[in-house]
Amino acid sequence: MGGIKKQVIPEEISTYIESLENSNKSLENRVKILEEELRLERVKRFGKSSEKVTPLQSELFDEFEQTALDIEEEDEPEVISIPAYNRKKKGRKPIDPSLPRKQIIHDISEDDKQCACGCQMVKIDEVVTERVQIIPEKSYVEQHIRPKYACRNCEGSGDEDKPTFRVAPAPPSLISGSIVTGGLLAYIHTNKFCDYLPFYRQEKRFERYGIPISRQNMSNWTIKAYRKLKGLNDIMKDHIKTGTYLQMDETVLKVHGEVGKLDSSNSYIWVTCGGPKDSSIALYEYNRSRSSKYIKDFTEGFSGFCQSDGFPGYNAVFKNSDKITHVTCLAHCRRELYDAYKASKQLNKSNVVINKIQKIYVVEKQLRDKNLKPEEFVAERKKLATPLLDNLKDWLDKKAINIRPESKLGKAVKYTLGQWDKMINYLDCAELTPDNNAAERVVKPLVMGRKNFLFSGSPEGADALCFFYSLIETAKLNDLNPYAYLKWLYDKAPLLPEGSSLEELAPWKCDPIEVNKIMLPS
Numbered sequence: 001m002g003g004i005k006k007q008v009i010p011e012e013i014s015t016y017i018e019s020l021e022n023s024n025k026s027l028e029n030r031v032k033i034l035e036e037e038l039r040l041e042r043v044k045r046f047g048k049s050s051e052k053v054t055p056l057q058s059e060l061f062d063e064f065e066q067t068a069l070d071i072e073e074e075d076e077p078e079v080i081s082i083p084a085y086n087r088k089k090k091g092r093k094p095i096d097p098s099l100p101r102k103q104i105i106h107d108i109s110e111d112d113k114q115c116a117c118g119c120q121m122v123k124i125d126e127v128v129t130e131r132v133q134i135i136p137e138k139s140y141v142e143q144h145i146r147p148k149y150a151c152r153n154c155e156g157s158g159d160e161d162k163p164t165f166r167v168a169p170a171p172p173s174l175i176s177g178s179i180v181t182g183g184l185l186a187y188i189h190t191n192k193f194c195d196y197l198p199f200y201r202q203e204k205r206f207e208r209y210g211i212p213i214s215r216q217n218m219s220n221w222t223i224k225a226y227r228k229l230k231g232l233n234d235i236m237k238d239h240i241k242t243g244t245y246l247q248m249d250e251t252v253l254k255v256h257g258e259v260g261k262l263d264s265s266n267s268y269i270w271v272t273c274g275g276p277k278d279s280s281i282a283l284y285e286y287n288r289s290r291s292s293k294y295i296k297d298f299t300e301g302f303s304g305f306c307q308s309d310g311f312p313g314y315n316a317v318f319k320n321s322d323k324i325t326h327v328t329c330l331a332h333c334r335r336e337l338y339d340a341y342k343a344s345k346q347l348n349k350s351n352v353v354i355n356k357i358q359k360i361y362v363v364e365k366q367l368r369d370k371n372l373k374p375e376e377f378v379a380e381r382k383k384l385a386t387p388l389l390d391n392l393k394d395w396l397d398k399k400a401i402n403i404r405p406e407s408k409l410g411k412a413v414k415y416t417l418g419q420w421d422k423m424i425n426y427l428d429c430a431e432l433t434p435d436n437n438a439a440e441r442v443v444k445p446l447v448m449g450r451k452n453f454l455f456s457g458s459p460e461g462a463d464a465l466c467f468f469y470s471l472i473e474t475a476k477l478n479d480l481n482p483y484a485y486l487k488w489l490y491d492k493a494p495l496l497p498e499g500s501s502l503e504e505l506a507p508w509k510c511d512p513i514e515v516n517k518i519m520l521p522s
Contacts (some may be wrong), residue, residue, distance in 0.1 A: 033406060095130055098520050102133075139209060142181060144171055172494035175224050178217075182490035185225060188218050190483040193445070193472050198453040219457070226464035229493060231502045233283075233467050236474065239506070240281040241302040245431045246274040247439040248308045250290060251447060254455035255462045258288060263455070269446060269466060270294060273439050277431065279508030282442045282473035284466035286459070292316045299324060305429045307436050310419050327425040330357065331435035336412035343408040356392045360385055360434055374430035382427050389424055396420075442473055475507045484518040485510070 009017075113121045148167045155164065174180065191197040197205075199215035206213045240246070252266040261267075268290050275281035287294045292313035299306060299317070307327040308314045318326035334357050341350035363384045367377055396413050403410045416423075426432040446469055456462040475485040489505050496502070503509065 029404070029406060033408075095132065101130075136209070137187070139211065146170070174228060174490050174494050175221055178221065179213075180221055182487045185221060185490050186483050186486035189222070189468055189472070189486055192453075193449065193468050194482050196449045196452045201452075219461075222468070223460060223464055225490070226460075226467050229489070229502065230463075230467055232506060233470065235501075235503050235506055236281050236283055236470060237285075237298075239279065239508075240272060240275045240283055241299075243275045243277070243304065243431070245305040245307065245429055246272055246299070246302065247432075247436050248272050248295070248306060248314070249436060249439040249443050250311075251443050251450075253286070253446075253450060253462065253465075255286070255288075255459055256455060257458045261288065267462065268294075269443075269462075270298070271439055271443050271446070272298065273442055275508075280474070280477040281508070282470060282477055284446065284469045284473075286456075286462040286466050305425065305432055307426065307432055307439075309436060310415065315422075325425050325428070326422050327429070327432060328419040328422040329434075329436040330360070330423055330426075331437055333357075333412075333416040333419060333423065336415050337409070340407075340409040340412040353392070353395065356388070356395060360388050360392070363388065364433060377430045378428060385427065393417075393420060445469065445473065471507065478507045479512040479516075480507055480510070481516045481519050484516050487518055488515045 115121050146168045148165055150165050170176070174182065174185065188199075188202060191202050192199065199218040202218060203213065203215045248270065250268050250270045253269050254263065254265070255267045256263045258265075258267065268287050270285045270287055272283045272285075273280070285294075285298070290311075290313065295313055295317045303323040305325045305327050306314070306318060307329065309329050309332050314326060318324050334354070337353050338350055341353075363381070367381055367384070370377075372380060396417055399409070399413050400417060403413065405411070405414065423434075426434055449469075456465055471486065471489070472482045475482050485507060488510065492505055493502070496505075
């Protein structure tokens with residue numbers, strides 16, 4: 001019996017089969033990527049947003065999915081040490097002692113003050129219980145009365161150099177000819193920019209108090225106040241560049257009435273934090289686009305460190321700069337890596353990289369608590385943080401070799417390695433932290449407000465919006481109560497001599513104790 005002949009597959013069929021296998025492999029990879037994206041979106045929508053990982057919970061819920069392959073062979077088990085702490089006594093926080101107290105005495109009857117032994121009981125102590133009572137905002141109308149004088153005898157003919165009728169000049173006001181006081185305008189702006197109440201909601205609130213103020217009035221007052229005070233914006237813009245660092249971020253805003261753009265298109269609000277150590281500034285500026293030209297123009301004349309996210313526009317400006325050192329953000333890298341693990345079925349394995357990054361932050365906090373001089377802080381940070389950063393870099397380099405580049409984790413590792421050289425530049429600046437979170441925190445109030453007022457009605461309105469956000473957030477950074485500072489500013493500005501600089505009214509120029517007294521009850 002002869003042997004079975006091996007069937008020869010024609011070359012055309014073999015090529016076709018190979019192309020099908022390649023196509024199938026490509027489709028399988030595409031399915032995996034789409035599954036990761038779907039899983040990540042589900043986690044973002046329905047899961048926790050925190051980047052904290054609890055290994056114990058992961059083990060409990062994934063007990064039957066754990067295999068030997070889940071263990072990272074190249075990494076030693078991570079040990080997290082928890083420092084000792086003193087547990088605070090539970091209970092509510094004390095009420096501000098500066099608030100006025102109204103005493104209400106609840107005494108026992110005269111019969112109960114008589115002891116059974118026949119003696120009269122005496123007071124030895126008292127039990128004080130505090131409850132907070134709220135009365136809606138107190139408002140009143142200021143009547144500025146200016147007596148008017150005239151001469152009954154000559155009816156003004158006896159003094160040709162002076163007017164016939166004499167009356168005291170009207171008191172100066174930020175917006176003349178209106179009912180606005182510094183307190184009213186500060187109240188309106190605090191409601192809008194701190195508490196995210198659009199003008200139409202404030203209009204309804206004023207109606208309940210019997211005060212007829214329309215949203216159009218509030219909008220017009222805001223624009224007029226901006227025009228009077230916008231010189232402060234240039235002062236803040238110049239002052240912020242006198243520090244050693246800037247932190248920048250941007251967010252979108254719809255602005256109506258822009259020439260050549262649809263009302264539905266996005267414009268941008270650029271946010272910058274910085275300034276000298278004792279006078280921090282948060283500056284908001286409106287721009288029609290996200291072009292790197294804004295970054296170049298804004299940083300003109302600045303020398304130092306500029307920290308941002310990985311937006312390519314920053315790199316395009318700072319790549320060849322000999323005055324500005326570009327620093328990127330470790331938190332963005334951490335977020336990319338953590339999201340990649342959330343998109344996969346290996347969330348428990350994110351412990352390794354998250355713990356490596358967390359150790360860098362622990363070093364940062366411990367050194368900050370020591371209140372070292374800048375040069376001592378930089379030297380000590382380099383000594384302690386560099387080995388941790390090197391360990392993280394080694395982990396990323398190994399990962400880059402063993403994972404699919406098109407996967408979420410592959411892209412996250414590639415992004416982090418691409419930012420690495422710029423990210424570690426933070427080590428050289430004592431004022432900078434490993435991340436750009438300070439700028440992101442300053443962006444948040446605008447984002448919260450945007451959810452309520454949705455858009456700006458005009459480019460000038462967008463400029464005014466940014467200006468008042470700059471004033472309020474800079475006031476916060478300098479320990480000023482926003483309402484107290486705005487009222488102080490709106491009352492002081494009209495009293496300045498004509499042509500004088502507004503610099504003395506900048507948030508970092510005033511005394512927090514003196515200004516914040518405005519909030520204390522009279």
